[in-house]
Amino acid sequence: MKELSEVISPGEISAAVRRLGAEINRDYAGRGILAVCVLNGSFIFFSDLIRELTTPVEADFLKVRSYASTKSSGDVEVDCWLKTDIKGKDVLIVEDIVDTGLTLSVIIQRLKADNPKTLKVCALLDKRAGRKAEINPDYTGFLVDDHFLVGYGLDLDGHYRNLRGVCKVRPPGLKFP
Ligand code: 5GP
Numbered sequence: 001m002k003e004l005s006e007v008i009s010p011g012e013i014s015a016a017v018r019r020l021g022a023e024i025n026r027d028y029a030g031r032g033i034l035a036v037c038v039l040n041g042s043f044i045f046f047s048d049l050i051r052e053l054t055t056p057v058e059a060d061f062l063k064v065r066s067y068a069s070t071k072s073s074g075d076v077e078v079d080c081w082l083k084t085d086i087k088g089k090d091v092l093i094v095e096d097i098v099d100t101g102l103t104l105s106v107i108i109q110r111l112k113a114d115n116p117k118t119l120k121v122c123a124l125l126d127k128r129a130g131r132k133a134e135i136n137p138d139y140t141g142f143l144v145d146d147h148f149l150v151g152y153g154l155d156l157d158g159h160y161r162n163l164r165g166v167c168k169v170r171p172p173g174l175k176f177p
Pocket residue numbers: 041066067072095096097098099100101102103104127147148149150154155156
């Protein structure tokens with residue numbers, strides 16, 4: 001049995017999503033956005049965030065795999081790519097968490113090759129200590145410590161995505177620091 005300890009409450013998440021939405025609405029005023037959901041982990045954050053947006057939003061989805069259980073493999077496999085032609089569009093990538101940044105750097109490289117007008121990143125969580133690639137989200141919800149996190153879309157082997165808050169998880173026998 002794993003133990004969970006909440007590090008970001010549902011109320012804190014809602015406030016951050018509203019703040020991020022307001023920042024994006026201000027920056028993109030009068031322009032449309034193609035919002036790109038990075039599946040699977042971002043699906044809850046994405047659906048909350050785009051409902052804060054007052055500018056016209058087109059939504060599309062891509063799915064990549066970069067993690068086996070709790071360890072970053074460093075390898076990024078694309079399972080499913082966008083259906084939309086992004087050429088000349090203002091594209092906003094919506095990501096649940098940036099750790100090494102390797103996943104996003106692959107996604108950004110591939111999206112840039114299709115000539116969007118602009119390309120920005122909105123990440124709910126930023127685990128800066130783990131960074132291996134030069135990735136700095138344009139919009140960040142929370143800076144988080146280097147713990148494995150679950151909840152609000154983030155999973156551990158498919159579980160815990162439905163938790164309303166973000167929690168750190170520890171295996172049996174280990175103490176939370
Ligand atoms: P990166 O390529 O930046 O190391 O990792 C990005 C992806 O790894 C995220 O989209 C997420 O799927 C997964 N990831 C990174 N840190 C965590 C974490 O603490 N918890 C969970 N559940 N997934 C994580």
